[in-house]
Amino acid sequence: MREKLQNVRVWLLDHESAIMAICGMIIIGFLCYIFGWFSGAQLAEQPITVYRTTQDPVVIEQPSEEQKNALRPEDCVYVGSTKGTKYYTPDCSYATKIDPENLRCFRSDQDAIDKGYTKSTSCGT
Secondary structure, three states, rough: HHHHHHHHHHHHHHHHHHHHHHHHHHHHHHHHHHHHHHHHHHHHHOOOOOOOOOOOOOOOOOOOHHHHHHHOOOHHEEEEEEEEEEOOOOOOOHOOOOOOHHHHHHEEHHHHHOOOOOOOOOOOO
């Protein structure tokens, strides 16, 4: 038994620096864990504040080429409203009541039909 204890003692003395390094890393890791846990506990106690703006963001959209070219009824062969499904000639009384921001220009009957509009039976069209 003494011989075994002597062998263990010799092994411990031979590997003393490696054993100390491993023990040091274990202690450092444990301390980091404890400090992290305490820091997290302190953060959890503080209320979270969310700041919001009081205004909605302003979105600026560039008009498409069709919108740039279709702002006036007299420049279009046919016109319609973005809120409706009928299209008219620009001189039709219904066409003159369309708000400029809702105005849609068509270059032909087929152009209007392709975009889901139907020809109005009012105004002699």
